[in-house]
Amino acid sequence: MTASASEGPAAPLLTLRRIAELREAVAGWRRAGESVGIVPTMGALHEGHLALVRRARDHCDRVVTTIFVNPIQFNRPDDLSAYPRDEARDAAKLAALSVDLLFAPPVEEVYPEGYQTRVSVPGLSDCLCGAVRPGHMEGVATVVAKLLLQSLPDRAYFGEKDYQQLLVVRRMVRDLDIPVRIEAVATVREADGLALSSRNLLLTSAQRTQAPALFRVLQALAARLEGGAVPAQDVLEQGRAELAAAGFEPIDYLELRGAESLEPLDRAERPARLFVAAWLGAVRLIDNLEIANSGASRHPPA
Ligand code: PAF
Numbered sequence: 001m002t003a004s005a006s007e008g009p010a011a012p013l014l015t016l017r018r019i020a021e022l023r024e025a026v027a028g029w030r031r032a033g034e035s036v037g038i039v040p041t042m043g044a045l046h047e048g049h050l051a052l053v054r055r056a057r058d059h060c061d062r063v064v065t066t067i068f069v070n071p072i073q074f075n076r077p078d079d080l081s082a083y084p085r086d087e088a089r090d091a092a093k094l095a096a097l098s099v100d101l102l103f104a105p106p107v108e109e110v111y112p113e114g115y116q117t118r119v120s121v122p123g124l125s126d127c128l129c130g131a132v133r134p135g136h137m138e139g140v141a142t143v144v145a146k147l148l149l150q151s152l153p154d155r156a157y158f159g160e161k162d163y164q165q166l167l168v169v170r171r172m173v174r175d176l177d178i179p180v181r182i183e184a185v186a187t188v189r190e191a192d193g194l195a196l197s198s199r200n201l202l203l204t205s206a207q208r209t210q211a212p213a214l215f216r217v218l219q220a221l222a223a224r225l226e227g228g229a230v231p232a233q234d235v236l237e238q239g240r241a242e243l244a245a246a247g248f249e250p251i252d253y254l255e256l257r258g259a260e261s262l263e264p265l266d267r268a269e270r271p272a273r274l275f276v277a278a279w280l281g282a283v284r285l286i287d288n289l290e291i292a293n294s295g296a297s298r299h300p301p302a
Contacts, residue, residue, distance in 0.1 A: 013094055013095040013102050014100065014101045014102065015103075016102070016103050016104075016105075017103075017104060017109065018105065018109060019105065019109060019110075022101070022150055023150060023151070023152075025101055026064065026101075026151045026152060029061070029062045029100075030154075034060075034061035035059070035060045035061045035062070035154045036060055036061070036062045036063075036064060036151070036154050036155075037056030037057075037060030037062070037063050037153055037154065037155045037157060037183075038056070038066065038147065038148070038151050038155070038156045038157070038180075039052045039053050039056050039063065039064070039065045039066070039157045040065075040066045040143075040144060040147050040156065040158075041065060041067055042067065042069045042070065042083065043068075043069060043086070043090050043104075043198070044083070044084040044085065044090070044198035044201060045067075045089075045090045045093050045198075046188075046196045046198065046200075047188050048159055048161060048187065048195070048196035048197070049065075050093060050097060051159070051185055051186075051188050052158070052159060052185050053065060053094065054097065055185050056155065056157050059183070060153075060154060062100045062101070063097075063098075063099050063100055063101075064099070064100065064102075064151060064153065065099050065101075065102055065103070066103040067087060067090055067103075068103075068104065068110060068147075069083050069085060070110075070139055070140070070143040071111070072111070072118075072142060072143065073136050073138075073139030073143065074136075075134055075135050083198070084198055084202070090102075103147075103151070110143065110146060117142070118138050118142050119141040119142045119172060120138045121138075121168045121172050121175070124137075124164065124167050124168050124171055124261070124262055125137035125138065125141070125164075127164075127257070127262055127264075128164050128253055128255065128257070128262065128275050128277070129164055129165075130168075132252045132277060137165070137168050140168065140169070141168055141169065141172045144156075144169050145172060145176065145178065148173070148180050149178065152179070152180070153180055154180065154181065155182075155183050156181070156182055156183065157183045158182060158183070158185070159184075159185050159188075160184055160185065160186050160187050160288070161187040161188075161195050161196070161286070161287070161288070162286070163273065163275070164275070166184055167260075167262065169182055170182050187287075189215065190212070193215035193216060193219070194208075194212045194214070194215060195214075195286075195287045197285065199283055199284065199285065200283075200285075202283045203280060203283050204281065207247075207283065210247045210248075210280055211280060211285060213242075213243065213246035213247075213248070214276060214278060214285055217239050217242045217243055217246070217276075218274050218276060218288075218289045219289065220239075220242075221235055221236070221238075221274055222274055222289050222290075222291050222292065225256065225267070225268045225272070225274070225291050226268065226291055226293050226294070227268070227293045227294075228267040228268045228269035228270075228293075228294060229267070230267070231266055231267055232265060232266055232268070236254055236255065236256065239254050247280060248279060248280060249278075249279060250278070250279055251277075252277035252278060252279070253276065254276045254278070255274070255275050255276075256272055256273075256274055256275075256291070257273060258270060258271060258273075259271035259273045268291040268293075268294040269294065270294060271294055272290075272291040272294040273291060274288060274289045274291065275287075
């Protein structure tokens with residue numbers, strides 16, 4: 001097995017499907033004294049994913065990207081089957097960034113017959129997306145734990161767009177003593193503010209013009225909540241009305257929570273973030289935003 005660390009678009013991308021091959025490749029690099037970063041994804045790669053890859057490329061000698069549409073984190077079969085997939089297109093993007101290895105296992109390699117174990121992080125998983133999508137956070141924690149243990153990298157990269165996921169993964173890694181550093185990367189947005197997401201591909205052109213209202217509303221609410229002087233309840237109520245007027249229906253949640261342990265907050269008196277999940281037709285969009293002057297750090301606690 002060979003892999004190239006050279007920069008440039010021409011290098012062919014090594015694609016592995018078996019856990020044993022992944023282990024062998026990463027262990028070989030680490031034995032040779034090279035640092036390894038992993039970027040777990042479900043494919044349909046966009047600039048948000050590529051920002052994670054670039055950060056890994058900056059930090060690490062070798063970069064592994066995984067593409068695995070993890071069935072156990074989907075609570076609706078229609079959502080799983082509609083999830084966009086195009087491995088050849090994704091592989092070309094990764095090759096252009098000189099990724100060293102793509103790990104894209106089949107479902108039965110990750111969850112062979114008889115598979116039973118789940119990893120759950122109660123508390124952090126019980127609110128927001130975890131409450132609305134039963135089993136979702138457990139599915140994420142389980143597959144991320146498996147990918148980290150399969151590869152044993154030095155660092156793993158996650159976007160702040162899925163902020164609850166980021167906190168759940170950090171907690172899981174700490175609690176299970178998995179020897180990897182979790183790196184957070186800021187949300188990448190379109191020029192109109194829409195957070196990049198694989199689900200944006202599913203928006204109709206009319207919905208795509210409505211979608212930036214999600215971030216606009218978050219920004220307006222964050223400005224009003226700044227400093228913690230104003231109680232959140234009325235502000236959030238008005239935000240829900242604005243989202244409904246912009247065409248979002250239903251709104252799964254629009255909440256102010258602590259940036260470290262996700263406790264609900266009445267005011268942005270300590271490190272705080274706004275979290276939203278809402279639907280445009282059949283497409284569920286999520287976003288979150290730090291409240292300035294709430295004492296929030298730029299990144300969640302390491
Ligand atoms: O954020 C995602 O794409 C997924 O939840 C992840 C982390 C790759 C686990 O399947």
